[in-house]
Amino acid sequence: MVNKILLRHDYLKLGISQYIDWLPEKAPHIIVCGATGSGKTYFTKLLLGKIALFESTAQIYICDFKGDRDFEFLNGCNHFYRFIKCQDGLQDFYNRFQQRQNGEDKSQNMIVLFFDEWAAYCNSLDKKVIEIEKQKLSNLLMLGRSFKVHIIIAQQRADAQYFGTARDNFSLSIGLGNLSEESKNMLFHEFKNQMNPDRTQGTGYMLTNGAEITSVVVPAITDMNKLHHVIKQGIER
Numbered sequence: 730m731v732n733k734i735l736l737r738h739d740y741l742k743l744g745i746s747q748y749i750d751w752l753p754e755k756a757p758h759i760i761v762c763g764a765t766g767s768g769k770t771y772f773t774k775l776l777l778g779k780i781a782l783f784e785s786t787a788q789i790y791i792c793d794f795k796g797d798r799d800f801e802f803l804n805g806c807n808h809f810y811r812f813i814k815c816q817d818g819l820q821d822f823y824n825r826f827q828q829r830q831n832g833e834d835k836s837q838n839m840i841v842l843f844f845d846e847w848a849a850y851c852n853s854l855d856k857k858v859i860e861i862e863k864q865k866l867s868n869l870l871m872l873g874r875s876f877k878v879h880i881i882i883a884q885q886r887a888d889a890q891y892f893g894t895a896r897d898n899f900s901l902s903i904g905l906g907n908l909s910e911e912s913k914n915m916l917f918h919e920f921k922n923q924m925n926p927d928r929t930q931g932t933g934y935m936l937t938n939g940a941e942i943t944s945v946v947v948p949a950i951t952d953m954n955k956l957h958h959v960i961k962q963g964i965e966r
């Protein structure tokens with residue numbers, strides 16, 4: 730279990746800090762969506778740090794397609810891939826999955842791929858290659874769970890064309906800030922009417938297994954340097 734990834738907004742309004750935990754066995758894959766500046770990177774750093782901390786054997790792979798300064802503290806780390814190197818990152822992670830699938834790797838620790846800006850990555854590729862990459866992602870999303878293989882994707886707009894049918898395998902959808910209609914349609918379709926357009930940076934909605942929508946707030950990070958250190962440990966394992 731990965732503790733305290735988000736706070737419940739309804740309780741917070743009453744002055745009560747009620748946290749939400751992530752149960753990877755129940756909701757194996759996460760998508761985080763939100764316009765620029767809505768707080769996706771802030772939240773995903775917190776999430777990755779907590780994974781590294783609470784799942785002490787978890788191995789984290791990070792594909793940072795944007796390649797700006799947010800993850801530069803990981804430069805030179807083994808499982809950190811920037812910009813065009815993201816293709817290698819996906820392949821390395823996919824190899825780990827296949828080794829588990831064909832019985833070559835019997836280890837039981839959690840492995841996590843965080844891919845920042847999957848849609849932008851797809852758009853940078855040739856059409857044929859896009860299909861190959863989408864197929865890998867689909868397989869990971871559809872079959873990863875029983876091998877303790879987990880995917881976390883962050884991107885500005887959730888667009889179904891980049892995920893195909895596998896989009897239903899994001900068992901935890903987190904929308905930060907006010908989402909576009911397109912993103913709402915893909916991630917929160919049946920719950921659109923329950924989403925108020927009053928979200929600010931670091932607040933949003935979470936949908937678990939397509940069943941329950943919760944208004945959420947991202948907890949504050951008290952020490953960014955310490956958090957970076959913990960993420961680094963998770964990526965170097």
Ligand SMILES: Nc1ncnc2c1ncn2[C@@H]1O[C@H](COP(=O)(O)OP(=O)(O)OP(=O)(O)O)[C@@H](O)[C@H]1O
Pocket residue numbers: 763764765766767768769770771772885930931932947948949
């Ligand atoms: N919950 C929060 N509490 C405090 N500061 C936050 C929070 N969320 C984001 N910020 C700050 O707001 C700025 C923008 O956040 P962030 O980089 O996470 O946005 P983003 O959604 O990843 O944007 P982009 O898509 O452009 O990368 C950062 O300086 C970040 O530290």
